[in-house]
Amino acid sequence: MTAIATPSPASAATTDRLPGDQDVWIFIFAELLMFGAFFVAYIFNWVGNVEAYTRSQLTLDRSLGLVNTLLLIVSSWAVVSAVEAARGNHSRQVARLLGMAIFCGLSFMIVKAFEYTAKLNSGISILSDDFYMFYFCLTGIHALHVMAGLTILVVMFLNAREGRYGAQTTKGLETGASYWHMVDLLWIFLFPLLYLLR
Amino acid sequence: MDERTRLRYQLICAWCGPLFLVTFVLFWGVIANNIPNPAPSLTAEALKERYLSNLGEIRFGFIMSLITVCFYMPWTCVLAAQMRRIEGTEMPVLSYLQLIGGALTVMVVSFSAVFWVVAAFRPEAPASTFQMMTDTGWLIIDLCYACTTLQMVAAALIGLADKSKVPLFPRWVCYLTIWCGISFFPASLTGVLKTGPFAWNGALSYYIPYFCWLCWFSTASIYMIKEVRRRMVTSESPQASGRLAAAGI
């Protein structure tokens, strides 16, 4: 851990530089705009139905949401640490950290699957009410993004195991990392909106 | 056919893009009363009343849009030709994919509009018939978007692989294309929902995805027309240099 604890000289050189592929950032920004519209649509419909939404919200398992939030935060941290490790040419550490991120992402999906099946088994579905319509739509679309992100992470993990990421070759890694952080950022909004806000 | 004529037809085909855009919005959207479109939560009687009070406009709009939607076809063809040049001539799979994606898009859009024309065909029919036809039309157009998504993704992948000095599409256009294609996915929710932003009259399943589709379409059209124009210029200069060579200079 000490190897990545000291800021590497490479990160000092990144000043005023956009990590990864600039054109992919346009994609990421467009995704954020889309989800921004989802969030605003949710809260807009929440207005005037606060009581009904809160009633349904109480049937969610809040601790599973908390676990999932922590999983994504840790995975995001692992990914950015992997980028740092690549800049310091610690290629084995890159693979290890990416593996950790993949583990967290998979766990997120497993928790999500538990949540969905528990809801469906207790007779709650997308058609139950407006809150659950939003709950299933928003978390479902987000889960699709998690799966896309996991695919990217697996590809980067395999690349890292072959030692393809070093101080001079971080661009691909940074690009994939940015996408994964976006997935995390979106959940940072979804968790409080659906589970916490009342 | 000589190069000049070929390129002239290509230019006409590329201009069918903007033509499609304008006529689609005008006939399908404005005249046929699709902005805003009928809510899936309307009762059958209210829906029938909506048809009866705008019968002429709805008939004219959709019948005209069924003709003009075919402007999408020449546009798809010129894009396929441009993609094929980038992809190489052996097995241009992505160009084919874009070509059938575009062709099927025309069919999906056409079929859904036909159901609305049918609904307006017998005003004396019971209200439930209007509802059934309207539902069928909207579910066709909103659930069969993946043809168009594949068309867009194929075009974007070719664009990203384009190594020409002046590429057909800039890279950011390609990523935006993929994103626009992905933005259709919430429309699948129209298959179960009758209210809210994910129903077929909602912002997230109707206004935003359709806007994204037309946005991609306009942007791609601009770059395709530019590409044909560039080729028109370069096709004239070798001719000029060829004449000079023939004259022995």
Add this chain to the structure above:
Amino acid sequence: MKTVLINPLHRTLLILVVVTGAAFWIRSDGLTGVTGGIATLAIVWLKGRLIVLDFMELRHAPALWRWLLQGWLMLTTALILLFYYIGRSGVTF
């Protein structure tokens, strides 16, 4: 512990975990009413900001990109806050 916290990434992770816990505590009746909601949204903004600046590494990126993402964050949070406030004060559309 001290050496671990020298790395700004570890610090960011720690803050993110702590404020997530705080938001959870607020919902478990730590803070109720509009205050709780506003505090929850403030935490959303703080977490988003840390992810954008430290995890997405935009702190030292060109100003345009930093502000595009920060602008999205502020606008989205502000809109949610606005509608949240309207909803809590009982106005209906």
